[in-house]
Amino acid sequence: MEQLVQQIAAYKDEIAAFTPAGAADLEQYRIKFLGTKGIVKALFGEMKQVPNDRKKEFGQILNEFKQLAEAKYEQFSELKDNASASDSHIDYTLPAEPHRLGTRHPISQVRNKIIRIFERLGFTIAEGPEIEDDWHNFTALNLPENHPARDMQDTFFISKNPDWLLRTQTSSAQVRVMEAGKLPIRIISPGRVYRNETISARAHCFFHQVEGLYIDENVSFADLKQTLYHFVKEMFGENTGIRFRPSYFPFTEPSAEMDIVCFICGGTGCNVCKQTGWVEILGCGMVHPKVLANCGIDPEKYTGFAFGMGIERITMLKYQIKDLRLFSENDVRFLEQFEGTI
Template identity: 80%
Template structure:
């Protein structure tokens, strides 16, 4: 035992004189004294050869030595990640790296601009859940279970009986607001929607919408047209043509679709406008009386109009982008182009 104690005293002197300069020297110390095959573990292994009456005394010596070795290691722990080497090679005269500023996504830019335009007209923002039930997404909007118009909004069902699904439009938010019965109503409903569609340059399985709803007494189709004329002029400027086409939507009557001359090809024809020179930007119409009644609103006293537009399509026209898939690919080369548009 006395020989082992003498060895321990020699090791203590070595530890006291230890002054590492690099992380490598510190690691060598750890391996030699504290590693799985280090001296501390080896000395504890000598306990079995110590007489029983001396085990307590020898154990105290070993514990003291172990604490000394660990304590010395922790004094230089800042060297473990090479901090000393890094600081030794730092040139403090070099210019610092500038912070890179991010940019808003083009969808967010267009969404915010559209919201600001409608806010000037007195519209407020309403939001709702993306996972909806069948009543708010379809039935309340005059889309019965077997209505053929449901085929145009094939979606992703989460649960059947009762039906829960990913909403196909933000019209479900309009239903929820109408059910509250606080009239008049003047809202826009921006948000993400989902449809089971083939992904292409013009379509995706998810996209973003802004829908609007205005319900009060004596609301007319003329109010709808002037609202939308104001929006497109504020959003796109005045160097384009506008047309309304009669259409059909189960939740509006009469219904129309609004087109503008294609801003990408100037009306000459391209893949975005399907070589017609016109691009549909939204659908609209007067709220169907049955929809009002479904939501507890007296259709003989109140009338209203509704409209809905895809934000991706507005963005494609605004910035002359020819492929809708670019919005969801997270390609920084594409996104950095909008840094000046924040």
């Protein structure tokens, strides 16, 4: 106990000599002596070490010390009050800080607009996994093993035997819907896809697609053309130049590609349109009978059409963006340009 009394005497001398220079010094004093882990609380915790016959005596000493520490703090309380008044002073006549609005990514904006256009035509949304098996990504779509059309897509494989891969097209989601067997089918399947391509102004190792599928009795190529004509006019305007040209896809027969006049160069030729004045925006065709049969649909009774487009390509044309890489570089200066398009 004698040692504790000597400590208290030393603390009293320290308190007597203390004169704070400001509110910060006073706060440090409060923490040191009166805080929850301060000296006063610690000394009261030592009471259990004091012999029972001297607890009353030591208690009186502790109470006097506590009152001394508190009195010193209250002596300079005006420093604390002045600091609080200064902190709480707000000039309500000042203008408010501007509230910065975020922007939706241009890919998201165009994706949403594509969805809205096709929803008005009765299409619903179907989504699927980005990690796919070989059947849904290739074989069911009339691309059996060693089919030369597989070379058109340089694929990221996760494992072999069995084959698991990052999907190269959202057609895999269409296969899953067809396998469910609920006819008729009228869906679009938006999502991200992956291909091992050299990154450039026109290509990337990942991009976004929207693919469409319509299966019912007596669906014709004329239905396909009118659907896509409507889409282009809604997306780009009534006077957009359009052309169809024959093409090849293993999952459609007959197949075609749809081009529009390049908005970036106005048809005069640039790096985006490869100096042709036309830009391919989608591939399409009538669903191949083997694809229908692979998915358990009778090709003698049902027909259908399918189409697929890259959202980046549509966005580049709509907003006249010349480099596809801008979409994934997260440059705020680029993204802020689309604030007014929300």
